[in-house]
Amino acid sequence: MPEGHTTHRLARLHRAALAGRPVRASSPQGRFADGAAALDGHVLTGVEAYGKHLFYRWDGPVVLHVHLGLVGVFRTYRGTVGPPGDGVRLRLAAADGSVAFDLSGPMRCELVDEAGADALAALLGPDPLRGDADPEQARAALGRRRTAVGAALLDQTVLAGVGNVFRAESLFVCGIHPDRPAAEVARDGFDGLWRALRRMLRQGERSGRIVTVEPADVGAPSRARVPDGERVYVYRRDGLPCRRCEAPVRAWPLGGRRVFACPGCQPQ
DNA sequence: GCCGGATGGTAAG
DNA sequence: TTACCCTCCGGCG
Numbered sequence: 001m002p003e004g005h006t007t008h009r010l011a012r013l014h015r016a017a018l019a020g021r022p023v024r025a026s027s028p029q030g031r032f033a034d035g036a037a038a039l040d041g042h043v044l045t046g047v048e049a050y051g052k053h054l055f056y057r058w059d060g061p062v063v064l065h066v067h068l069g070l071v072g073v074f075r076t077y078r079g080t081v082g083p084p085g086d087g088v089r090l091r092l093a094a095a096d097g098s099v100a101f102d103l104s105g106p107m108r109c110e111l112v113d114e115a116g117a118d119a120l121a122a123l124l125g126p127d128p129l130r131g132d133a134d135p136e137q138a139r140a141a142l143g144r145r146r147t148a149v150g151a152a153l154l155d156q157t158v159l160a161g162v163g164n165v166f167r168a169e170s171l172f173v174c175g176i177h178p179d180r181p182a183a184e185v186a187r188d189g190f191d192g193l194w195r196a197l198r199r200m201l202r203q204g205e206r207s208g209r210i211v212t213v214e215p216a217d218v219g220a221p222s223r224a225r226v227p228d229g230e231r232v233y234v235y236r237r238d239g240l241p242c243r244r245c246e247a248p249v250r251a252w253p254l255g256g257r258r259v260f261a262c263p264g265c266q267p268q
Numbered sequence: 269g270c271c272g273g274a275t276g277g278t279a280a281g
Numbered sequence: 282t283t284a285c286c287c288t289c290c291g292g293c294g
Contacts, residue, residue, distance in 0.1 A: 003275050052276075070276040071288045087288070105288040107277065156277090163275045210275080235275085256282085257276090 002068035004161020005204030007049040008129045010074055012205075014056070014092070015047040017099045024093045028084045029104075035111045036090055039064060044092075051124045051160025055117050056092075063117045066090075069107025076101055124160035128198040129205060135194045143186035150178030151255030162197060166204075168235045168260040169212040170196045177266045178259045217243045234260040 025039040043059040056064035068074075081100040084091045089109050093100035103109060112120070125141055126133035141158040142149070152158050153167040162170075171178050174192045176185060185193065204210050211231045218231070233243055238251035238260055247264035 006275080068276080069287060070274060071286095072276090073288075089287095107287065154276090165275050 002052060002070070002072060003163035003166055003201075003204070003210075004049070004051055004127060004129055005166075005201045005210070006068070006208075007052055007054050007161070008201075008205045009208055011047040011049040011054060013076070014044075014074075014101060017101075018092060018094060019044045019046060022095050024091075024095055026084075026091045026093075028086060028088045028091065032089050032109050035064070035109070038062065038111060049127075050121050050130065051127050051156055052163070053120060053124070055121075061113060063112050063114060065108060065110050065112050065117060065120065066103065066106055067108035069105070072103065072106035074101050074103050124156055125158045127160040128194065129161060129201050135190075138194065139186050139190045142182045142190065145182035145186075147182055148179045148254060149176060149182045149185040150259045152182040154255045154257065159197070161201060164257050164259075165210055165232065165235045166197060166200055169200060169210075169232055172233045172262060172266060173212065175266055177268045178254055178261050179268060213243060234262055236260065 021043060022041050023039065023044045024041070025036040027033045027036040039058065039062070044056060045059055046057045048055045048057070052067060054064075054066040054068075056066070058064070066072075077100045078098065081093065081097055084100070084102050085104070087104045088102045089106055090103040091100055092103075126135060126138045128135075138159050142152055145152045145155075145158065150167060150171065153162050153170070154164070167178075170193055173196050174189060176189050176193065200210070200212055203212075213231045213233055217233070234249050237249045238258075240249055241247065242249055242262040242264060245262065245264040247262055249260055249262050251258050251260050253259070
């Protein structure tokens with residue numbers, strides 16, 4: 001689930017459901033018992049996403065920092081809210097019991113102060129989903145890299161919020177081979193890449209799913225091993241024919257994770 | 269039922 | 282580079 005579109009969507013949903021009122025916080029699993037106790041009963045004043053990080057601010061100096069990591073997930077319960085499962089690290093719920101958000105498996109769930117939150121944000125490059133993002137900063141960072149563009153896109157200090165799905169999909173729609181030098185792409189392909197990423201991330205934020213294929217390409221072969229309802233061009237489609245040119249999609253390790261590309265649509 | 273990978277990141281070697 | 286953490290789920294018996 002969790003690339004930048006997920007965190008921004010969660011920030012929006014949690015803000016709308018909980019902000020401005022006292023929140024009940026608990027840690028059924030126990031690993032965040034002290035933090036939950038410190039937050040319980042306080043008024044949530046705002047929720048902000050920055051890349052893959054979430055920051056919850058309260059009527060006090062403390063900030064809740066959440067990073068979902070690979071397997072972290074928030075589950076939403078509305079109406080009748082039952083007791084949380086044993087694995088729930090943190091439940092945030094409305095005091096009247098009408099809505100609850102259960103967090104399990106996060107990489108980080110901790111309380112920090114404002115300076116700590118600033119320090120975390122300072123390590124991040126521009127986030128295409130944020131209004132304050134300066135794409136020129138990302139272009140400059142990309143231009144300084146001596147790695148492949150596919151590796152640079154996963155570096156959160158270059159761009160914040162891009163993960164393995166959006167890396168593969170954005171490079172595909174831009175016709176850029178993942179192995180091309182980052183500096184080269186910063187020079188001649190950056191504008192299109194930034195626009196593609198912003199468009200894809202926005203779509204994911206609004207719908208809660210990753211759908212990157214254009215209607216014209218929908219009829220092509222599917223059966224990709226991606227979550228239900230998601231539809232992509234190359235991510236995890238290695239060995240399957242490209243939706244546009246029928247060439248078999250290839251996969252190889254790049255930047256510590258498998259990258260996917262079409263040899264026909266993304267010439268080296 | 270068990271195993272392995274997964275939209276991520278860190279820290280040790 | 283590799284090991285490891287977190288939880289869930291599909292594939293394989």
